[in-house]
Amino acid sequence: MDLSAELKRYVARVEHGLALHVPFASTRPARLHTAMRYSLEAGGKRLRPVLLLATAELFGVRDDTPLPAAVAVECLHTYSLIHDDLPCMDNDDLRRGRPTAHKQFDEATALLAGDALLTHAFGLIAESYALRPTLAHALIRELADAAGSRRLIGGQMEDLLAEKKADVTPEELEFIHLNKTAAMIESSLVIGGLVGSAHLAELATLRRAGRDVGLAFQIIDDILDATADTATLGKTAGKDAKADKTTFVKLHGLARSREIAHQRSASAVAELRLLPGNTAFLCALVEQMAARAA
């Protein structure tokens, strides 16, 4: 299997889905919809929607049924980035190599574009799966849970609070990683399974695998922030150390962080292999991700 070619194929499907399932930039009010599309179209790895599409394929779904769900997950992820970049949060000027939404437009427009992408995620699922209300309902429940106050937003809140603390415990850091990062990655796999009518035991396996992928991903992100440069990352590098932020690298050191990232990836791969269908692509994707942290 050619990982890079396969990945390209998935990313192209996601881009196609984004073009199709998000209002045109010219929709009234144009400034709002332009800002929504600006942030969505800034690129990025599309990790979450790719995981979702590839998971659905494990369960035999090869058509475009999961595409609106994949777009919804990317809308949700993009909203969280836009709000996270705002001056009152991380105050970041650069994202995916381009000015952040509030830099390109203004704070109010960025705030509203984030709100609109979050709302669109739920609306798109409700609209796209109108003929399968039970599926729509399950997807929305999963998504609201992962993106809610106990998970994604809760992780962002604790992340902010941790920045003001002298010592953050490993348990607190794990809460942040599990919720700020892993929740949506976990959900992407679970939603892929739900679209593919996976059984309960399979959904549980997907959740465990997604959790491991998410934790590995966040540790690797911490490692790259400490070791790569801004041009490579497409976002400001070395930010964590500069802000004296408690990261995995700060708590456990670089060598041990790499070890844990590899362990998490390996256990994600082991979980994925329990699933039906051809898991070669998903396993290779996770392994390549881990290899980035060297």
Next chain:
Amino acid sequence: MDLSAELKRYVARVEHGLALHVPFASTRPARLHTAMRYSLEAGGKRLRPVLLLATAELFGVRDDTPLPAAVAVECLHTYSLIHDDLPCMDNDDLRRGRPTAHKQFDEATALLAGDALLTHAFGLIAESYALRPTLAHALIRELADAAGSRRLIGGQMEDLLAEKKADVTPEELEFIHLNKTAAMIESSLVIGGLVGSAHLAELATLRRAGRDVGLAFQIIDDILDATADTATLGKTAGKDAKADKTTFVKLHGLARSREIAHQRSASAVAELRLLPGNTAFLCALVEQMAARAA
């Protein structure tokens, strides 16, 4: 019928629903959930959830089935107020007679509390109507549409853009009112009807009535901003004139604004009377609202 006693009864049900269907303030992270409850518990008229409950009753639903939907609508409304009050938006310090969320906590917490209330609205419906996925699906579709980029958020965006413009046309002002204010009021009635299994024609009547109630409500809000004081309003009065904001009063004058508000209310009442059940409470509520503008 004793309007004030009936209204009290509905509001008490809404308060009960809020206590029941929103995470405890102590839920981790406590700061986030405390901020969510702070804004929700600031009071306010509870107009939207009361309209929803009273509409469901028209269709024979007297139990607590519509309560989670009513709470969801209030969560959504409260999120829009929290974000609207932020410094990058209206920059308001006072809401419902208390410090706004970003004054009481900080901007980041207010931003996240708003995000969390928006997400909770969808999650609560998905969870509460799990045994009726078709209803859950219809409610979410209605809510996402009303709160989305073409309606609620679109109205807020155009409202912001209008503030920077020398002359706002009546058509632009109507777009703002229809979407920023009327969309969620309209949806509250429609959702009440959906929970009560209303027919399509009844849902259309509810939508028209809700639209008229919403437009009347916004015109009255403009009139009160121009004529009442801060203590009476529980929010900063005279803001519109001070900001030289284009309001209904500025475009049409006080006398004509009152006339139009009364016309809109009268046509809402006429629509409501087409519906089954006892519409006395709803009609009296709309008439009392109009009377506030004298």
